[in-house]
Amino acid sequence: MSAHDVSAVTDRAAGLSLQAIGLVKEYPGVRALDGVSLDLRPGEVHAIIGENGAGKSTLIKTLAGAIAPTSGTITVNGEAHDRLTPQSARELGIAVIYQEFTLFPNLSASENVFLGEFIRKGPVLDRKTMAAKSAALFARLGVTIQPSALVETLTTGYQQIVEIAKALSKEAKLLIMDEPSAPLTASEVDAMFAIVETLRREGMTIVYISHRMEEIFRLSDRVTVLRDGRYVDTLVTAQTSKRELISLMVGRELGEGYPQRDHTPQAPSLTVSGLSGNGVRGVSFEARQGEILGFAGLIGAGRTELMELIFGAKRPESGTVELHGNSVLSLNPIEAIRNGIALVPEDRKRHGLILEFSIEQNISLPRLKSLSPGGVISKSAERELSDQYMRELRIKAPSGAEIVGNLSGGNQQKVVLAKWLATSPEVLIFDEPTRGIDIGARHEIYLIMNRLAEEGKTILMISSDMEELIGMSDRIVVLQEGLQRGLLEKDDITQEAILTLASEGDLA
Structure with missing residues (x-):
């Protein structure tokens, strides 16, 4: 049909x-x-x-x-x-499959399917009937899931199917x-x-x-x-x-495609040589001042793991990281920040923000020392810093006192970015910069990234969105299983070229 x-x-x-x-x-x-x-x-x-x-x-x-x-x-x-x-x-x-699943990981798939409406034989659970009915529901959905499998052992995709089967078991229409x-x-x-x-x-x-x-x-x-x-x-x-x-x-025209930016290749700023550790093996590349260098790869390719090494979130086993010829190999994020490197993480809610804090408090976090003469945070300086970036990044909120957890995804992402821009970094790492935000806010993030590149910042961008990766990158590094498989110049970037490099044979 x-x-x-x-x-x-x-x-x-x-x-x-x-x-x-x-x-x-x-x-x-x-x-x-x-x-x-x-x-x-x-x-x-x-x-x-x-x-x-x-x-x-x-x-x-x-x-x-x-x-x-x-x-x-x-x-x-x-x-x-x-x-x-x-x-x-x-x-x-009426049934809803929310983004956060409502499953119990330590229960089986069949127990989750009939959660709240267990089938019983007298006072005990009729696990045999629940397993049979669950298997029938899974078959109806075209998948094979063992009813006895603990939900915590299932992939995210299969957990979602368990959620759907649970809805069907309650005769959802x-x-x-x-x-x-x-x-x-x-x-x-x-x-x-x-x-x-x-x-x-x-x-x-x-x-x-x-x-x-x-x-x-x-x-x-x-x-x-x-x-x-x-x-x-x-x-x-x-x-x-x-x-x-x-x-x-x-409510307005955004134009087709990705915002254009005039990019003239400049001298290399960040040089990574033979970087290993955290599942990454001997990766080397140069990132230029004023460019957006994309990083492509399938799940498990090691893109986030590589950025954790560069940002000092994980310790490298070997290799060097240099910025303008000076070593910036950082043993922790505090060193990385001092060295002019910032990371906008993939999961902004878990790793980028304190949702219970205000916009002002989140933006000031990396700058607390400079905002605290005499050991006491200057509220006026904190407010001034927040107001500056709320204006520059067009963060939509009544004031900097607004709790970040109340903001939309796009505005939360801007707060994360504001926090790191306040540290005056030379290198900005964006890990999935537009995940979970709407197309209007996404376009604004692209404009901000382009402006930062035009100002001479070096941007490293991970994206699983192939269209975004191709549309925003000046060059693309392709990884597979922790190894670098190639580097594509702008004129050579195509989806086919990326996928060919990302899925070449077994590297074990």
Whole structure:
């Protein structure tokens, strides 16, 4: 069946129809949803897109009964509700697969599938029946998972499938998938796509939320755009374009492709020679002043591990790192910062920010000594530093006193960047700089990176997004299993060239 042909299944019982009309959700000083309406049909994949802060999370929590709307109605199969509760949503057949899985790692796959509704034989669990039913659900999804396997032993992709099977065991008719591909490898993403297609063919209603445009066009039948908590439009996916959707999301034209930057090759600034350790073996390269040097490789290639060595987060076994001819081989991050090296990590929430701290407190962290004459932090100096970078990076928040955990993903990423720019680094390492942020904020990050390169900074960028890697890099180093497989100049960079180097034979 075509990705956009749902007429054959609209009358099947597997899915449900849902209409949200004029949903409003107000918090003190904030209107998270402002009259949002949505129409979902059985047997369709309906994408919801919008920048961080557009209202997507609030909307799906409202549909799942996790929060109550201030006003508006939700009509499910013709029955109107002022609000849903988690229990009533489950009873109606609504299930959500959140980005953070709700599984117990020390329980088996089958126990997780029937969590909260265990099948019993008298007072004891009927593990045999649960295993058989779980196996049938896994087979329905086209995968083989041992029902007895502990969830902690499963890959992220299989854990996601256990979540989906859990929803199916509760007779879900509407499945909401929140950024389902974010934690998955490329092969796991393909498997997840196949499962979505299977459920669509069965007539299930699927809500698909993603920042990745290629997924929206590959999977969805219709797409609804939200902006600033408001409904913007719903379009048939096959009748729109990436450019139109981006314009609707951000309320302005961003232009096609990646922002252009005039790059004239300059002298090498950072020289890495024979660097080994942390799973990396003898990597050597030169990074030039004013360039964005990309790093490509498949999962396990050693890209993050290499950057941990350069930043001093892991100790090298051998090799040298020099900046303008001076050794900057750092034994810890504090030394790296002093040596003019900064790292914007892959996981900003775990490794880049203290979410309970304010913007001011996060930005000042690497500069506390200089901001603390007499051993006491100067609040005015801290505020002045924060205000400077909030202006320069266009961080959207009421003030620097705002708690970072309340910000959108894109603004959180800007706070991480501001923290490191405050140290005046010469080398900036970006590990997956736009992961989990919307396309408008992503474009702003690209503009910032280009500006930093134009100012003479040396940028090392890891990205698993092939389009981003090709679009932003001046040259690309390709790694495989901790070894450097090649370096591609700008004119030689293609997806085929990268993948050929990244997947060449066994190096063991």
